[in-house]
Amino acid sequence: MYTPDPLKIRGNNEKHIEGSKKEMEDDLQQRMVKAILEIDEEETIRLTGKALKEKIPLEKIIDGLSEGLKQMGNLFEKGEKFIPELVIAAEFVDKAFKILEPHLSPExxxxxxxxxxxxxxxxxxxxxxxxxKNLVVTMLSAAGFRVIDLGKDVDAKTIVSKVKETNAQVVGLSALLTTTMSHQEEVIKLLIEEGIREKVKVMIGGAPATQSWAERIGADAYAENAMEAVRKLKEILGEG
Ligand code: B12
Structure with a gap:
């Protein structure tokens, strides 16, 4: 007589549940991307709330929203989307990110x-x-770091003098344009000139940055996203 193996049954069920959860996450991410490409603020915000309610991991929600913006950028490059659309989408995705912020509370x-x-x-x-950069600020703050956010379009001198003034142990530099990433290197050069390079860890990020760019300019770490930024920073500071 056939006796079902309870372990096997549980295993299959778990797989099934895992599978359907993944489908739900993928589906939600796809809908987020679609809403962003259609410049549909209401739907993007609704989907973000729904994702939170359904306990989709924050990382997945952030990925969905970021992917939407990335695809906007690709269409912009092809001439299929225009600056006003990019600006509007960026503004409401920022609102969606803000909805997530309270859920990133520190342990x-x-x-x-x-x-x-x-x-x-x-x-x-x-x-x-x-x-x-704002997402990185949120995640680092949530992880407990004291973050001094200087904002955007900040010159190397201002950054380095703030490091001196605050005795910061870490500098984070974001660049999204191939034409501005050279300023990440400029900051490192200025830290050397000022004799404080050894006192600070430099972490870089932004779409055009890569691990090899980080190595080339002598940064201590590169992170692809905000979650990785937290992990990498802890690593270079001696944990993990
Ligand atoms: C939104 C957006 C805008 C918005 C920005 C609004 C804002 N407040 O930020 C607006 C409309 C203003 C804009 C303007 C421009 N943009 Co724009 N933009 C984008 C877009 C679509 C998305 C960027 C974004 O916010 N992504 C979502 C976030 C969450 O992801 P992220 O920025 O990559 O950040 C993550 C990681 O990179 C990392 N990270 C980021 N910073 C840091 C820092 C540290 C320390 C660490 C560790 C990690 C880290 O963690 C983050 C979170 O996970 C990109 C497309 C793309 N593929 O990136 C184009 C893009 C960057 N833009 C581009 C261009 C050309 C421009 C303009 C020059 C357009 C123009 N002709 O005017 C201007 C530039 C103005 C200027 N002087 O800066 C190009 C750049 C091309 C290039 N090779 O340099 C892109 C790639 C679009 C494209 N494919 O053509 N843009």
Whole structure:
């Protein structure tokens, strides 16, 4: 007589549940991308709320929203979308990111250990892209770091003098344009000139930045996204 193996049954069910959860996440991400490309603010905000309600991991929600903007950028490059659309989409995606912020609250115990680490962060000179940098600020703050956000379009001198003034142990530099990423290198050169390069860790990011660019300019770390920024920073500061 056939006796069903309870373990097997549970395994299959779990797989099924896991599978359908993944489908739900993928579907939601696709709908987010579609809403952003259609410049549909209401739908984007609604989907963000729905994703939170359904306990979709924050990382997935952020990925969905970021992917939407990325595809907007690709269409802009092809001449199929225009600056006003890019501006509007960027504004309402920022609103959606803000909805997520309260859910990124620090795990007090773990966060406490990082309170003494000050991070000066900025988008470099000539560059007004700040959504990604703002996400990094949110995630680093949530992880417990004391973040001093200088905003966007910030020149190397201002960044370095803020590092000196605050005795920050870390500098985060964001650049979204191939024409502005050279300013990440400029900041590192200025830190050397001022004799404080050894005292600070430099972490860089932004769409055109890569690990090899980080190595070329002598940065201590590169992170592809805000979650990785937290992981990498802890790593270079000696945890993990
Ligand atoms: C939104 C957007 C805009 C908005 C910016 C609004 C804002 N407040 O930020 C507006 C409309 C203003 C804009 C303007 C322009 N843009 Co624009 N923009 C974009 C777009 C579509 C999305 C960027 C974005 O916000 N992504 C979502 C966020 C969450 O992702 P992210 O920025 O990559 O950040 C993540 C990581 O990179 C990383 N990260 C980011 N910063 C940091 C920092 C540190 C320290 C670390 C560790 C990690 C890290 O973590 C973040 C979070 O996960 C990109 C397309 C793209 N593929 O990136 C084009 C894009 C960057 N823009 C582009 C261009 C050309 C411009 C303009 C020159 C257009 C023009 N002709 O005027 C201007 C530039 C103005 C200026 N001087 O800066 C080009 C750049 C091309 C190039 N090779 O340089 C892109 C790639 C579009 C394209 N394909 O052509 N843009």
């Amino acid at each position: 007090e115990e773990k966060a406490r250990g990082w309170r003494s680490v000050k991070v000066v962060i900025a988008t470099v000179e000539g560059d007004i892209h700040d959504l990604g």
